[in-house]
Every structure is written in structure tokens, then in C-alpha cells.
Amino acid sequence: MTTRPLGAQISHMLKSRGVDTIFGIPGVHNVEMYRGIEEAGIRHVLARHEQGAGFMADGYARATGKPGVAYVITGPGLCNIMTPMGQAYSDSVSVLVLSSCLDEAAARRGQLHQMLDQEAAAATVCDWSVEARSAEAAYTLVDRALTEFQTQRARPKHIQVPIALLGSAADPAPALRPGDHAVSGGQMVPFGLSGLDEDLAKSRKPLFIFGGGLASGSAGDTGLSTEVYVRDLLRRSGAAAFTTYAGCGLLSPEDPLSFGCYIGRPESAKIIAESDLVIAIGTELSECDLWRNTLGHEATLVRVDIDPEVLADEHRADITFQSDGVQFVDALLQSLPAETATPKWETDKIAAVRARFRAETDAERPGIADICDALRAVMPEDAMIYSDMTQFAYVAKEVWDMPHAGHWHHPTGFGTLGYALPAAIGGAVARPGLPTVCIAGDYGFQYTIQELGTAVELGLPMPILLWDNAKLKEIEDCMVASQIAPNAVVAHNPDFGKLAEAYGALACEPGSLEALQEALLAAFDADRPTLIRMTPALSG
Structure with a gap:
């Protein structure tokens, strides 16, 4: 010793x-x-x-x-x-x-x-x-x-x-013993599914809500990612589903039974009210998930969560399971027929709803959705994205269907400005050789802009997508909506490109969506971070 x-x-x-x-x-x-x-x-x-x-x-x-x-x-x-x-x-x-x-x-x-x-x-x-x-x-x-x-x-x-x-x-710490820090896996409740599989089979319009508790790890003994199991659950149950922002990527954008990440849209409450069985797995259904006080359900609500506090919250679920969400999905799949079920929702109506939701998002914050589409078209599938509190991210979280779960990280609950850059640095350190992206707004970026020094020091080939609308636009919009004359929402910005270069980073300002795509791909091949300044002019 x-x-x-x-x-x-x-x-x-x-x-x-x-x-x-x-x-x-x-x-x-x-x-x-x-x-x-x-x-x-x-x-x-x-x-x-x-x-x-x-x-x-x-x-x-x-x-x-x-x-x-x-x-x-x-x-x-x-x-x-x-x-x-x-x-x-x-x-x-x-x-x-x-x-x-x-x-x-x-x-x-x-x-x-x-x-x-x-x-x-x-x-x-x-x-x-x-x-x-x-x-x-x-x-x-x-x-x-x-x-x-x-x-x-x-x-x-x-x-x-x-x-x-x-x-x-x-003296040294005690040696690690076999079983120390062993993962419990979150045990299923003693009485198993308690007939929920039968209720799901009988339901006319079952609806799942998948949250961040399902967005990482693997399921069963196969090592398959959780999204494979979640998507299989829709295929074999005929149910439709929403995801929360934290659950983005659990559902495939091509899945006709997916309502996507639009659960924060007001109309989603009416859709949830149509269901005769709502099953929420791995989500708090918090204010930052729903942007309203009630979920909107009128039928049976089932909650599955590892945290007993969630199971006893204001949503007053009819049936609760204190369970690891991945284990619960696995158990539910084992009780379902292997073949594809007939969809229990009209898929053409789901597609129309999603199109309407996107149009609403674009109308609220014009032009950003098109920029998101351009970036998504060339973004590597294994990219991990860290975003800040900025209008660009508020749009992207709804319209950007990620190919993998657990690959978009946002300061959802506490809502802190300055999160994206240092968090992306931590993510890039954790995944050497894999693509990591930072998305920040011009104001929040300045909270932690000094961490550019760390990113340069580490030689991280990380694109920093900076949305610069030269103001606190979300707060300005909030003031206008509240009939308050906008004030204290415009601040003098530095020349972000020169500032990034002063730290030793690369910098560029694309003038078109095509140039933006080229800049993104070039940033992944660089030997240091690249600040890519985006302005509303990009969307035309």
C-alpha cells in the first residue's frame, strides 16, 4: 500500500x-x-x-x-x-x-x-x-x-x-469489489406488465410518448440501440407516437406513425385527447416538454419511469410502472406478435399534421427551417450536436429528425445560456475521431466564448454554427407579444470571425446554403475548431 x-x-x-x-x-x-x-x-x-x-x-x-x-x-x-x-x-x-x-x-x-x-x-x-x-x-x-x-x-x-x-x-481507497457500482437495470414491477399488453392490443388508437429516458444505451442481450426496439414497438403495435425533445431520434422520420418532436405544439393536446390509451415512457412530461400545464389526455394514462417522483406528479397517471424504460419496452415487445400490425391511426392525417406543425414553426421564426434542412442533408449520421438557448435551436429541435437517439443535447430544463460550446468540447473529448457540432446564438455564445481557447488547445475539428441575428430576438418577440415596447434586446457584437481567429480558430461566413454545406464539411476535416457565422440573410 x-x-x-x-x-x-x-x-x-x-x-x-x-x-x-x-x-x-x-x-x-x-x-x-x-x-x-x-x-x-x-x-x-x-x-x-x-x-x-x-x-x-x-x-x-x-x-x-x-x-x-x-x-x-x-x-x-x-x-x-x-x-x-x-x-x-x-x-x-x-x-x-x-x-x-x-x-x-x-x-x-x-x-x-x-x-x-x-x-x-x-x-x-x-x-x-x-x-x-x-x-x-x-x-x-x-x-x-x-x-x-x-x-x-x-x-x-x-x-x-x-x-x-x-x-x-x-492510505489508498479500498479496492473495487465485484458487484460494486453494478447497474440494477431498474427492476420491473413485481407483477410484470399487469395486463397492459392486452389493453394495448384492444386499444383503438394507442399513443406512445417516448422521452429522454429511452434515448441512450442498448436493449436486451443483442446490443441493438434503443431506437431499434422503439421503432419495432410501433410497427408491431400499430400505435402512433410523439417524442419529447430529449427523445429526438428514437423514431424514424420515415415512420408513418410518428408525430415527431412536436409534442410542444398546442394542437398536440387535441391529438392526445383522441387516443384511448396513452403510454408515456421515460419522460417527465414537464413544462419544458409540453409548454402547457396539462397533457391533454382524456383516456387511460400509463407512466413508466425509474423515478417514483415522476409517477406521482400532477398528471395523475391511472397506471404506473417504476421501471427502467428500456427494460419495459423489451418486456412489452416480448408480448406482442412478431408481424407488422395494421396501423391504428390514419397515416395520411399524421403526415398532414406534421406538415402543418412545420409550417407553424417556420411562420414563428421564418427561414431557420430551410437552413436546418440544408445542414441536415450533409451532416454525418453519427454527428453529435450540442445546442444553446437560441431561436435556431428552438426551430431545429422540432424540424430536425435525428437518425440516432441521444445525439442532440440541449439545456432543456434549467435553460442556461452558454451551454453549447463547452458541452460540445466535453462531447468531442469523449468521442475522439467522431463528428461533434456546436450550435449557439450570438448573445449566449458570449457567456462562454473564452472556451474557444480550450477547443483550439485540444485541436478539436469542431464546427461552431453561430446564429447571429444581432439581437435577443426571442426576448424581443416575447415583449412584442406581451405588448411591451422592446428594450434591452440589442447589444453591440464583436467581429466574431476575427475574435475566433484571435483564439487560433478558423472562421468563415457562408453567403449561401450551398456554401454553408461546404463550410460544414470542411470544418470536420480541419485541425482546429471553425466558427461558421450564419445570419438570417442565408435563408433569402
């Missing part, structure tokens, strides 16, 4: 538990956490701001399904990463934040980086925030976090360790 300072032992422990990358910024208060990183064989990615480090860890976790880990300092470092922690909580992402903390904060005042209650502050935006007061406690809490990431709904965790303790000698 090798005795080391606890800060170094924690890095060695994380490596033994499968952590290969840490995002963060070193400081005088967490320098001991950096003693063991290189020795343990962990890659460290230096962010330019702790908010960037948190979003990078988030993007890494979404891309890999493994926890994203971040190291930050006491006080301001922890405060800066709280926004990413809140985003990870809203969107169910496994992020582990490890910070230092002052040894004594009650009897002394005026210390560097001092807060009244750092532990409690972090607790407002994560699953739990606790202080480890011994090496044994630190090891136990790390293992607890890693176990919960795999056995419960993913939520960020925060562990803080006193500065003096980080530098004190400690």
Missing part, C-alpha cells in the same frame, strides 16, 4: 473506478487534488472558467453515459460551477463535482474564498452536497455517487474536502 496525500489518492481512486478524464481549473485551495492526476493516468482538460468546466463534464457524460467529473476550488470556483450543476440536475446528467473547502468557516472570517455555507449553497442545484471529514468518508462518498449514477435517476453530486485534509497522508 502506497501512502499519499488524500488529494492524490482521490485521483487514483477515480482512475480505478473507470474515470479517465477530469475537467477543471487548479487553484491554491485545490492544488493537492492535482498532485495525483498525471500519476494516476487521468487526462485533465483545462477550462477557462468553472462554468465551462461544468458544462464540459455535462457534455462528456451525455456523450459517453459515464459520469463527467470536475475539480474546482473553494468559494467562487464552486459558485461558478453551480449553473452547470443546475442544468445537469434538470436534464438528469451524471456530473460529479469535487471541490476543496475551508477547514474552519464558523469561528474565522475574512478568509480567501470564504462563503457562509458552501455545502448548503451547492445543495440547491444538485442531488446532494456533503463534506468528507476523513479519507474514509471521501472514499465512501465517491463510491456512493458512482453507484447512484448507475442505479438511480442521474443527478449531479457535490463532495467537498477540507484543504488540510486534502494534503494529509492517507
Whole structure:
């Protein structure tokens, strides 16, 4: 056994538990956490701001399904990463934040980086925030976090360790035992499907709603992606389906029974009311999914979720299953006939509804849908996209049918500006050699624009699609709709191309949709990130 300072032992422990990358910024208060990183064989990615480090860890976790880990300092470092922690909580992402903390904060005042209650502050935006007061406690809490990431709904965790303790000698963490951090898979309820398969067969117009809880991983023992199972479920049941934004890619754009990602459209409530059996799997049906307070169902509502809190929410489901969504779909498929069922919805009407929804989207934010079509036509099928809070993404999330589930990531719940660039960096680090794309708006991009330095430093061939309409257009539209004279919605922008080049990135401003397509493909072949500025003039 090798005795080391606890800060170094924690890095060695994380490596033994499968952590290969840490995002963060070193400081005088967490320098001991950096003693063991290189020795343990962990890659460290230096962010330019702790908010960037948190979003990078988030993007890494979404891309890999493994926890994203971040190291930050006491006080301001922890405060800066709280926004990413809140985003990870809203969107169910496994992020582990490890910070230092002052040894004594009650009897002394005026210390560097001092807060009244750092532990409690972090607790407002994560699953739990606790202080480890011994090496044994630190090891136990790390293992607890890693176990919960795999056995419960993913939520960020925060562990803080006193500065003096980080530098004190400690024995290594206990060896990983067989079965530690084992995935439970979310057990099916004891009574199985409880007759739901029979209800589905008898239903005249069954409707599924598929959410982000189904959008990653594989199903059964075949290793097939979840979308294969979900699409097979529609084929063999004759049911129609919506997906939430987080579930984008679960349904094929060619599927005649798919209503797509338009569940946030007001008219979707009337469509849901037509169904005599609604089954929602792996979705909170939150305000950010529906943009209304009620789902719209008038018949039986079935909820399937790993989180019991979701099963008891305001939608008041008639039947609930606390279950892993993928296992539930697999069990349901096993009870259905193998042959293709006759569609129970009129497919021509579904096509007409989708066309109407797209027209509504285009009318609300003109021209963006056509740009999305041009980009989608040349986008590699295995591309992973990270978007920010921008009108371009609001349109794209509805009209852009992804070929794979779990490949479009958006700050849906917390709705933080500045998410896309650092999250895309984390995703690109997680998937070397595979295409990763950032989509941001001109205003939100400036929240974390400094992370261009990290992207250049890492040599990431990442297209950054910047939607520049020279204003906070969504807020301006909101003010007009509220009969408020628009104010504080226009800000002076920098020359984004020159700014990107100052960081060492490439930059271009295509003048046509064809030039945009060429720029996108060229960016994937570059040796560094490329900022591609898009303006409303692109759509003509």
C-alpha cells in the first residue's frame, strides 16, 4: 500500500473506478487534488472558467453515459460551477463535482474564498452536497455517487474536502469489489406488465410518448440501440407516437406513425385527447416538454419511469410502472406478435399534421427551417450536436429528425445560456475521431466564448454554427407579444470571425446554403475548431 496525500489518492481512486478524464481549473485551495492526476493516468482538460468546466463534464457524460467529473476550488470556483450543476440536475446528467473547502468557516472570517455555507449553497442545484471529514468518508462518498449514477435517476453530486485534509497522508481507497457500482437495470414491477399488453392490443388508437429516458444505451442481450426496439414497438403495435425533445431520434422520420418532436405544439393536446390509451415512457412530461400545464389526455394514462417522483406528479397517471424504460419496452415487445400490425391511426392525417406543425414553426421564426434542412442533408449520421438557448435551436429541435437517439443535447430544463460550446468540447473529448457540432446564438455564445481557447488547445475539428441575428430576438418577440415596447434586446457584437481567429480558430461566413454545406464539411476535416457565422440573410 502506497501512502499519499488524500488529494492524490482521490485521483487514483477515480482512475480505478473507470474515470479517465477530469475537467477543471487548479487553484491554491485545490492544488493537492492535482498532485495525483498525471500519476494516476487521468487526462485533465483545462477550462477557462468553472462554468465551462461544468458544462464540459455535462457534455462528456451525455456523450459517453459515464459520469463527467470536475475539480474546482473553494468559494467562487464552486459558485461558478453551480449553473452547470443546475442544468445537469434538470436534464438528469451524471456530473460529479469535487471541490476543496475551508477547514474552519464558523469561528474565522475574512478568509480567501470564504462563503457562509458552501455545502448548503451547492445543495440547491444538485442531488446532494456533503463534506468528507476523513479519507474514509471521501472514499465512501465517491463510491456512493458512482453507484447512484448507475442505479438511480442521474443527478449531479457535490463532495467537498477540507484543504488540510486534502494534503494529509492517507492510505489508498479500498479496492473495487465485484458487484460494486453494478447497474440494477431498474427492476420491473413485481407483477410484470399487469395486463397492459392486452389493453394495448384492444386499444383503438394507442399513443406512445417516448422521452429522454429511452434515448441512450442498448436493449436486451443483442446490443441493438434503443431506437431499434422503439421503432419495432410501433410497427408491431400499430400505435402512433410523439417524442419529447430529449427523445429526438428514437423514431424514424420515415415512420408513418410518428408525430415527431412536436409534442410542444398546442394542437398536440387535441391529438392526445383522441387516443384511448396513452403510454408515456421515460419522460417527465414537464413544462419544458409540453409548454402547457396539462397533457391533454382524456383516456387511460400509463407512466413508466425509474423515478417514483415522476409517477406521482400532477398528471395523475391511472397506471404506473417504476421501471427502467428500456427494460419495459423489451418486456412489452416480448408480448406482442412478431408481424407488422395494421396501423391504428390514419397515416395520411399524421403526415398532414406534421406538415402543418412545420409550417407553424417556420411562420414563428421564418427561414431557420430551410437552413436546418440544408445542414441536415450533409451532416454525418453519427454527428453529435450540442445546442444553446437560441431561436435556431428552438426551430431545429422540432424540424430536425435525428437518425440516432441521444445525439442532440440541449439545456432543456434549467435553460442556461452558454451551454453549447463547452458541452460540445466535453462531447468531442469523449468521442475522439467522431463528428461533434456546436450550435449557439450570438448573445449566449458570449457567456462562454473564452472556451474557444480550450477547443483550439485540444485541436478539436469542431464546427461552431453561430446564429447571429444581432439581437435577443426571442426576448424581443416575447415583449412584442406581451405588448411591451422592446428594450434591452440589442447589444453591440464583436467581429466574431476575427475574435475566433484571435483564439487560433478558423472562421468563415457562408453567403449561401450551398456554401454553408461546404463550410460544414470542411470544418470536420480541419485541425482546429471553425466558427461558421450564419445570419438570417442565408435563408433569402
